[in-house]
Amino acid sequence: xxxxxxxxxxxxxxxxxxxxxxxxxxxxxxxxxxxxxxxxxxxxxxxxxxxxxxxxxxxxxxxxxxxxxxxxxxx
Amino acid sequence: xxxxxxxxxxxxxxxxxxxxxxxxxxxxxxxxxxxxxxxxxxxxxxxxxxxxxxxxxxxxxxxxxxxxxxxxxxxxxxxxxxxxxxxxxxxxxxxxxxxxxxxxxxxxxxxxxxxxxxxxxxxxxxxxxxxxxxxxxxxxxxxxxxxxxxxxxxxxxxxxxxxxxx
Numbered sequence: 001x002x003x004x005x006x007x008x009x010x011x012x013x014x015x016x017x018x019x020x021x022x023x024x025x026x027x028x029x030x031x032x033x034x035x036x037x038x039x040x041x042x043x044x045x046x047x048x049x050x051x052x053x054x055x056x057x058x059x060x061x062x063x064x065x066x067x068x069x070x071x072x073x074x075x
Numbered sequence: 076x077x078x079x080x081x082x083x084x085x086x087x088x089x090x091x092x093x094x095x096x097x098x099x100x101x102x103x104x105x106x107x108x109x110x111x112x113x114x115x116x117x118x119x120x121x122x123x124x125x126x127x128x129x130x131x132x133x134x135x136x137x138x139x140x141x142x143x144x145x146x147x148x149x150x151x152x153x154x155x156x157x158x159x160x161x162x163x164x165x166x167x168x169x170x171x172x173x174x175x176x177x178x179x180x181x182x183x184x185x186x187x188x189x190x191x192x193x194x195x196x197x198x199x200x201x202x203x204x205x206x207x208x209x210x211x212x213x214x215x216x217x218x219x220x221x222x223x224x225x226x227x228x229x230x231x232x233x234x235x236x237x238x239x240x241x
Contacts, residue, residue, distance in 0.1 A: 022232055029200045031181045035096040038105050045091045048116050049084035 078123040087116060090136050097137070097202045101144050101194065103182050111147055115140045134208040137198055141212065184234035188227055195220050196227035 023031075078086065094115060098108035118139050119126075126135060185193055198209040199220070206224070210217045 023235065025228060028228055028231055032100060032185075032197070032200050033096060034181075035099045035201075037092055037095060038109060041095060041109060042088075042091065044109075045087050045113065045116060046084070048113065048120070049080070049087050 078120075078126050083120055083123065086119070086132055086136075090133055091116065093133065093201065093203055094136055094140055097197055098140060098144065100182070100185060100197050100201050102147070103186070107147060111140065111143045114143045114147075118143065131204075131208055133202065134204055134212055137202050137204060137208075138212045141194065141198075180235065180238050181231075184231055184238060187234040187237075188230050192223050192227035192230060195223035196231070199224050 091112060094112045095108055098111045098115075099105060102108050102111065115136060119136060122139075126132075185197075188196070195209060195213065198204050198212060199206060202209075204212065206220045207217055210220045213220070
């Protein structure tokens with residue numbers, strides 16, 4: 001069983017346990033899933049749900065452009 | 076039965092993080108990944124009338140996400156090489172300049188995998204779909220998915236070993 005090192009727990013990275021032999025499936029899967037979400041990501045995608053709430057029900061009601069990090073539709 | 080606005084909000088809350096992680100692993104760039112996730116959710120809302128109740132939401136979203144990723148690769152003119160049964164990404168080793176110091180040997184190792192192995196592995200492991208759901212998303216037999224995931228893990232070990240030696 002492989003686990004994150006102390007330093008990797010701090011910065012979200014996994015370090016390959018090469019010195020201890022081949023990484024197992026559990027370690028590989030954990031490393032693949034270790035991707036930090038960008039700051040404000042959930043807030044930005046939640047704006048899509050708000051856009052849906054404001055739609056007429058006929059169209060999609062959502063911004064056509066991706067929502068930028070400041071929360072506005074990107075030009 | 077179409078998704079209601081409330082169900083759509085729940086869907087975003089429940090699935091957006093896994094969609095982002097899958098998109099990031101497919102594309103290797105956080106801006107592209109977030110754009111693709113937003114496009115996916117926008118498409119899901121637009122096509123909400125086609126959502127079949129009882130169908131796995133994650134698998135439905137993963138199907139849309141995969142299409143959006145391929146669309147984006149084509150739109151930005153990313154260099155792709157057609158292999159025997161799919162597209163190989165010729166530029167998967169790019170570094171992400173805005174990842175706030177997030178360096179990841181795993182991403183480089185993934186770049187060494189053929190696309191058909193990579194996407195099967197990512198849908199199962201990062202997208203957390205079942206093997207059968209992954210088979211349905213990719214339109215391939217279950218046995219092929221099982222084989223690809225197994226081979227992908229083996230190739231990943233080889234790539235990681237090679238990176239550690241360098």
